[in-house]
Amino acid sequence: GIAMLEAAGIDLIEQPTPREQRAALARLAARFVVPIMADEAVCGPEDAMELARIGGADVFALKIAKSGGIFGMLRTAAVGDAAGIALYGGTMLEGSVGTIAAAHGFCTLPQLAWGTELFGPLLLKDDIVTERPEYRDFALHLPQGPGLGLALDEDKLAHYRRKQG
Template sequence: TLQEATRIRAVTSWILEAPTRRKHKLSNTSISYQGYVFVRVTLENGVEGWGEASTLGGPRWAEESVEAIKANIDTYLAPALIGKPACLLEAAAGEMARACKRNYAAKSALDTALLDATGKSLGVPAHVLLGGARRTSFSAIWALASGDAAQEVEEAQGMIEKGWFNRFKIKLGFADPKTDLDRLAALQKALPPGTDIIADVNQGWSEADFIRYLPRLADLGVSLVEQPLPAGQMAAMARISARSPIPIMMDEGVFTLDEAFDGCARGAGSVLSLKLCKHGGVHQLKQVAGVAQAAGVQLYGGCLLESSVGAAAHLHAFATLPALEWGTEHFGPKILIEDLCRDGLRYENFEVHLPEGPGLGVTPDLDLIDRYARKD
């Protein structure tokens, strides 16, 4: 039977450190390489499935570090899955929830690997297992985060010339607001009129900062402000949302289904960023999307600079949603000096394309894994 054929025989995990093309700065961290944990599940039928957990600068964007992710996979999550059928994805998610609280990035890596392996076992793309794709390409957003206005302008223009990205997210909150906003103004002036610019503050401001700088953000034509306030400040997020002419997006404030319900019910934003590392798996991501939809909150395809493995997993889930009003920022494969799949995601006509082929439709390259694996 399918359940016997897809029993999980082994789980292997690696910590990878993949260099980025430039420094990527956020309100509380700056990175020059991406830390990932890659996992491979091997089934009784010999099929292998791959998944990826991404982090940003150690346990700083969220609480999970690559070391913690690998330890919790090897010690608690993998043993809970060994011998269970990969094809029963919901049951596997239940086993992981019982074995381990939170640890959503770690769980999503395994969840993705089971999805990939099941798709390959059945010869169907992952999206088919999630209800089937309603779209096969996504408007793509690139993040500018060097902190150097001239470099950011040049980088944005280069992305437009290549036909990869013509919408941009700028990171604020690591300099004082005035310096940040001068950088934003330089960018806005240099890019073609009407270029979509999103500002991500990564929890760097207070409510008072936001109130003070909102008129300037509005003057600069920013289309969306992402998580300006600390993640736990839902009431303050609701207050600024009510006063802001620019939509506010919830990011670090919404990991769980409960937080999604709370944030959406209180009006802590009118847009929500979906990420596997926050929700813990493809089905949980779809549940969070359903809560947002019920509240009239729009959806944004978030990322944590995943390589093509993690990015493909997101695209398969995003493809099945009734709506994804803001497109996606999955630019990770292009910020790495070397993507970790030779058949990585395709960027064309300012869109990122859903891979075809069974499972995730992308395959990590073992030589590249070996090259970037942390060797202790």
């Protein structure tokens, strides 16, 4: 299937094997010209080191949720960057807080060859922030202000809080 996709001009193949089949991922990365992206297989810097060692991917999908936060994502990115592996800023369809946190982290990277797709807030009918992230001219614009630049809406937090008991 990858040969047909490659022949058709597909730009990137995302995680064509289960997470634990790293050797298979490495064989595919070696066999095809089209870049193979590790997603589920790279959850932190330790995974990144192993994948870099075996040539398991041409691209790493970075996600703050699966890396244990912004710092873990940055450590994973540093391994990929040092190994010559391209980076993609991924999403797990986070809401505004997670999306803006990821955007702040991604903005600090020296290169993000495959860009990013931080569109989670666009799928939400409602939100827990006072002002939703701004999408303009096909780009997410980072909010100004301290911290992440977001303010939580306390009434919305109370509304969506799980009731105890």
